[in-house]
Amino acid sequence: MKISFIGGGNMASALIAGLVGRLAAGPDIQVVDPNSEALHRLNGQYGVNTAETIGARVGESEVVVLAVKPQQMREVAAALRPQLAQSRPLVLSIAAGIRGADLSRWLGDYGAIVRCMPNTPALVGMGVTGMVAMPGVSEKQKAAADSILRAVGKTVWLADESLIDPVTGVSGSGPAYVFYFMEAMQQAALELGLSAEQGKELALETFRGAAQLAAQSSEPVEVLRERVTSKGGTTYAAITSMEQAGVKQAIVEAVKAAAARGRELGEQMGRDA
Template identity: 55%
Template sequence: MRITFIGGGNMATALIAGLLRQGHAAEQISVVEHNAEARARLAADFHVNTYAQLCAEAVIADAVVLAIKPQQLKEVAQALSPLLATQLVVSIAAGVRARTLSAWLMGYANVVRSMPNTPAMIGAGVTALYALAAVQPAQRQMAQTILESAGSVLWVDDEALMDAVTAVSGSGPAYVFYFIEAMQQAALELGLSADAARQLALETMLGSARLAAGSSEDAATLRARVTSKGGTTERALQRMDEAGVKAAIVGAIHAAAERSVELGDALQ
């Protein structure tokens, strides 16, 4: 599979590194990146083909991955459109709907929209994918192979669900970091050193996630199991319930989904 990335930023770099780890040949990967320093780094680190500008030669590929900012996507899509024949186009630009991108590509419909998250940069991401009806099964598999190089993937059949995906997993790392911040702050206020606060918060979060991922039981059951009657955990959770923490988190994710809809509307 020949793959061309348009844009050579963090997410493209993560996907390229993941593909190479999985045994994909470097000579089958090309990157269009206008920044000379970034282009040189990609060539030196990964030995992939690099181009300073979008051109016909650069997109002789089976899949073209648009790894650029949403605000740049319309201009790039219009330049890309006359260079397309049968290539799969995969977008990782947040908020831009597949049908909008197809319109910018002058009706070209071999389009998959994806929503990765930042843990993809260490191969631990999760990405949701949505394909337009014209995308063939083999092309869906191409898209899945590319995004699986940076973590797990899931497909959604209704593009409207991508706003929920954005709110839960796209923005989700920030929620986790926010909770880690709070845990570290409390640890410091209780007299622990900064190093100890960081280690305890991070390792507790990481270990708990691993425990939940490896269990067939839901999070509520796991939480109940460590909440002894009359104990410290119960007291902490009671305080969170009194403060409406869970309701606030749920409401915040709904707000993120609403904002995702607004951004999608604005980018049409």
Template identity: 50%
Template sequence: MDTSIVFVGGGNMATSLISGLRNADWAGDRITVIEPDEAKGEQLAKDYGVNTVAQADAQTLKADVIVLAVKPQMLREVAQGLVEPLGDHKPLFVSIAAGVPIAGLREWLGADHAYVRCMPNTPSLIGAGATGLYADDGVSDDQRKLADAILETAGVTAWVNDESLLDAVTATSGSGPAYFFAFMEAMQAGAIELGLDEATARELVLHTALGAARMAIESGDDPATLREKVTSPGGTTAAALEQYAEGDLNALVGRAMQAAANRADRLANELLDK
């Protein structure tokens, strides 16, 4: 790829994207990371063959894409510090800062840039992520494809046509890994209570989760169909699922996801109000 990309911030999520880009044969000399932590910058250069600088300047920012990869609470200050060195240059901005709306980016960086907001999740760190994206009206078809190509290096991507739906993405895939971790944790505790040792319980639970996810992805059947296929009337699985039904699992999960979406909305408003 001849596209030049600048990452503002060299944290875990930026590193996962850089790793994905390099594995997808993007040239290391076309990737620059602005990272004030000298040791972190040196490690990124060593591991991935990319350029690293301690701070932004006009030459560094002459890139096709600038990925904003700093913590949300730092983004206002960092973005405002890019305005002067950017000058008249108009790159595509891709923000992976959770909860920061495009209205904030326009306020801090200028209204006449093209902006894409992304909500990646932590499995992106191992190339198995799920990322929701939203493009504002100033993003061209080519820029949209470019943003998609960048985020696809960390896993699957899905676009939404309304920025407010990124709160739903946050509640689904953004926070979602923790839901599955909590369920695995509960299953492991249940297995130990039934008499299995910790190592055996962990091994069985984790590989059961992996196998179930692979079946859901590879079989072509929806989860409801798969559940029905493995549930014999009056059998052991049916007995367990009856307990979930009595506890109204669907309603519980729905309330949890609504709470996550509501919190995402509140955090966005708090960031803008500061």
């Protein structure tokens, strides 16, 4: 499968790392990015082809992944537009916020667009991606999009494009919340006299183990939490402290803020389009 990535930054690198060696037929990947250092690194690590500007090779691709910042999407779409006539590739946009209808218009009323919201654990094959197909996407193209994102983790298809912003809030940005929680646990470990290494291992294995337990258990996470929490015991002291500080509500608000920012970016970028 011939895939072109437009943008070779953090998320593209995570997808490429996950894809190389995971897709049954090794993909033929080209990355376009004006940043020559990023290209050099990607070529060295994954042996991908590189180019600093969008050229004819992009037009020969079956799939084009748009992995630039939302603010760059319109300009990139204008450069991409003349190349689409050749192979009519499937366009996968991973940009937060950018609405399918705006992207379609910028590409010249192009229909074959799937909006995806992946996350960086794709780098280790454990990503999760929310996806929605625009009306011009064929079943075959939908299956191709699914196979690419499934090579780097799980996929969740959405019935409505408006659900992409909530997915962005929950899982697109989600790894950052987990790392933030881990930072706090590691800081506490240090303040309580454990070494940095011990704190890191204890926090990391607790996350890994708890996630695996939640994945394998038929019980809801509330029940799993209650099983750790003896009345009047240590966990009870910790959860009471978090409840008093409003931690759960703060997390709910944070996820909603991320979703709202996605929506706002889409509105801003789509304005005057």
